Amino acid sequence: MATPAPGLEGHQTVEDHSPSHALSSLSLSSRTVHSDDFLNKGQDVAPPLHVSTTFRYSRNPEELKTWKEHDPNVPYEGHIYSRHTAPNTTRFEAILSDILKGPAVTYSSGLSAFHALLVFLNPKQISIGDGYHGCHGVIEVHKKLTGVKKLPLDCPADDLQAGDIIHIETPINPFGTAFNLQEFADKAHSRGAYLTVDATFGPPPLQDPFLWGADIVMHSGTKYIGGHSDMLCGILAVNPIHAKENWLQKLMSERLVLGSVMGSMEGWLGIRSVRTLEIRVERQAENARRLVQWLNAALHPETSSTAADTVPSDEDGAIVRRVLLKIEHASLQVEDLKSGWLLKQMPVGFGPVFAIIVKEEAFARRLPSKLHLFHHATSLGGVESLIEWRAMTDPTVDTRLLRISVGIEAWEDLKADLLRGFTQLVDGA
Numbered sequence: 001m002a003t004p005a006p007g008l009e010g011h012q013t014v015e016d017h018s019p020s021h022a023l024s025s026l027s028l029s030s031r032t033v034h035s036d037d038f039l040n041k042g043q044d045v046a047p048p049l050h051v052s053t054t055f056r057y058s059r060n061p062e063e064l065k066t067w068k069e070h071d072p073n074v075p076y077e078g079h080i081y082s083r084h085t086a087p088n089t090t091r092f093e094a095i096l097s098d099i100l101k102g103p104a105v106t107y108s109s110g111l112s113a114f115h116a117l118l119v120f121l122n123p124k125q126i127s128i129g130d131g132y133h134g135c136h137g138v139i140e141v142h143k144k145l146t147g148v149k150k151l152p153l154d155c156p157a158d159d160l161q162a163g164d165i166i167h168i169e170t171p172i173n174p175f176g177t178a179f180n181l182q183e184f185a186d187k188a189h190s191r192g193a194y195l196t197v198d199a200t201f202g203p204p205p206l207q208d209p210f211l212w213g214a215d216i217v218m219h220s221g222t223k224y225i226g227g228h229s230d231m232l233c234g235i236l237a238v239n240p241i242h243a244k245e246n247w248l249q250k251l252m253s254e255r256l257v258l259g260s261v262m263g264s265m266e267g268w269l270g271i272r273s274v275r276t277l278e279i280r281v282e283r284q285a286e287n288a289r290r291l292v293q294w295l296n297a298a299l300h301p302e303t304s305s306t307a308a309d310t311v312p313s314d315e316d317g318a319i320v321r322r323v324l325l326k327i328e329h330a331s332l333q334v335e336d337l338k339s340g341w342l343l344k345q346m347p348v349g350f351g352p353v354f355a356i357i358v359k360e361e362a363f364a365r366r367l368p369s370k371l372h373l374f375h376h377a378t379s380l381g382g383v384e385s386l387i388e389w390r391a392m393t394d395p396t397v398d399t400r401l402l403r404i405s406v407g408i409e410a411w412e413d414l415k416a417d418l419l420r421g422f423t424q425l426v427d428g429a
Contacts, residue, residue: 028099028205029278035098036091036271049268050087055079072249084256088267095274096225099204100217100237103248105255106267110200110220111138112260113234117196117216118142119258120251123165129153131169131198133394162192169198170209174390174403175328176201176288176353180341185213200224200381205278205348206285210239212345216247221270223381224352227280231269233262280383280408285349287414288406292329292354294415299324316419323363323422325400329354352406353380355390361399363425364389368402370421370429373414380405385414 023031042048057080058064070078079085089106096104107113111134118126118138126139126148142148151159153168160166166188170179181197188195196216197209203224209217219225221233238247255261262270293310298320312320330350336342342350358364367387368376374387385407391399406414 023098027278029276031098032095032274032277036094039087039091039094047088047091047268047271049264051264052086053082055081072246072252082264083259083261084252086261086264086267088264088271089262090267092262092267092270092274095271096221096235096237099274099277100219100235101208101210102217102237102240103243104235104237105248105251106221106262106270107234107236107255108260108262108266109232110218110222110234111135112258113218113220113236114138114198115141116234116251116255116258116260117218117236118148118165120247120254121163121165121194121196121216122146123148123163123194124161125149125151125159125164127151127153127155127160127164127166127193129168129172130396132173133396135167135169135198157187157190160188160191160193164188164191164193165196166193167196167198169201170207171201171330171351171353173201174353174394174397174401175355176330176351177328177333178202178330178336178342178346178350180336181209181212181214181345182341188215189213201351201353202346203277203281203381206281206351207346210237215239215242222379224281224284225274225277225381226270227273227277227381227383228269229379229382229384231266231273233266233270234260281352282349283408284352284406287408287411288329288352288354288404289331289349290411291404291406291414291418292327292331295320295324295327295356295418296332299327319419319422319426322426323358323367324356325359326357327354328357354404354406356402356404357398357400358402359400364391364400364402367421367425370424371417372420373409373417374404383408385409 023035079087093104093106107116114135115138128150139148139150166184168179168184171177185195194215195213196218197214198218199207199209200220200223203219217237219235221235222231226233236251290310294312297310298312298317301317333342368389371387374385377386378388378393380386386405388403390397390401390403
């Protein structure tokens with residue numbers, strides 16, 4: 001007999017060969033590996049890649065269903081056309097729905113997911129901060145079509161109307177600093193508005209925005225969920241409290257006509273990648289924490305309290321201070337850590353992205369070319385560490401800012417690489 005997958009009742013079924021204990025009792029890593037076991041149809045251990053765009057109907061006339069008879073809660077049964085559903089993307093969505101704690105829909109990119117979010121909720125106003133400049137570009141497109149108005153993120157609650165959106169990115173691009181989701185959820189819901197959260201910089205296991213009142217959670221799956229810098233992906237996950245309003249089914253129906261679907265290859269890569277999400281992200285977050293502690297201890301030796309392995313020598317600290325002006329990262333939000341909300345919201349780690357602001361624009365331009373382990377490239381979330389002179393892709397930032405995305409390399413090697421680069425800048429090399 002088939003049984004509902006925990007947390008996805010009404011969304012999928014699990015066959016008898018699944019683990020006898022509930023998926024919800026398993027660790028995140030176990031769920032990323034086994035939450036799609038119910039879709040194993042053959043003997044393949046690794047999911048096969050399905051490249052077909054169209055699928056044969058049953059030869060038994062009694063099994064044929066009209067479009068109205070299809071159950072949108074079981075999208076993995078009876079694929080018809082890949083712009084609607086396909087084996088690889090549907091299997092990927094089954095895993096995402098489990099680990100994100102709400103039914104998930106995938107898209108061709110993070111921005112296409114944000115576009116779909118705005119099409120679906122169709123707000124008259126959206127309260128938003130700085131964050132990723134691409135989302136602001138999408139809003140400008142919608143402004144042409146719908147007249148949507150932007151409000152500041154810190155606008156008074158009275159400025160919001162029913163159906164409006166507060167859209168918050170936390171941790172935020174490019175700084176890696178965090179916002180209190182509970183406060184924004186309370187503000188939005190007090191006015192009948194919705195809280196939508198871009199959690200790209202804080203994927204599982206770092207945070208669960210649904211715990212703090214998010215209505216929709218968005219991810220650029222290109223980043224940590226993809227994890228290998230080789231696929232584009234966008235994701236919207238819906239808070240289960242909206243199940244009775246059929247939000248999942250409506251999003252899928254709109255995706256069908258928007259056409260912003262993932263390709264089968266990307267869906268297959270997503271399944272492969274998400275299997276290792278927890279171990280990758282925990283390693284990346286820990287690496288970032290240690291690097292930030294080391295840099296902060298160098299920048300503020302008189303006040304920094306840190307573990308022995310992240311205390312720089314006097315000589316190394318002096319070199320860092322010659323180059324570095326400021327560090328931005330959630331782990332340095334001292335007052336928010338004292339108040340308690342930040343540790344509750346991100347109990348496992350504060351994210352693998354942080355920003356440094358150097359003393360001269362020339363330093364920001366030159367530092368990436370001095371490094372060997374950090375690739376000078378945009379994007380983030382891959383197993384390799386990246387550094388980007390952010391002004392090359394974002395016209396709104398300080399031209400002295402460098403965004404650092406920490407990979408899975410040994411943090412001591414990354415520290416040595418940064419120190420070597422700083423030293424060369426100081427020496428004029």
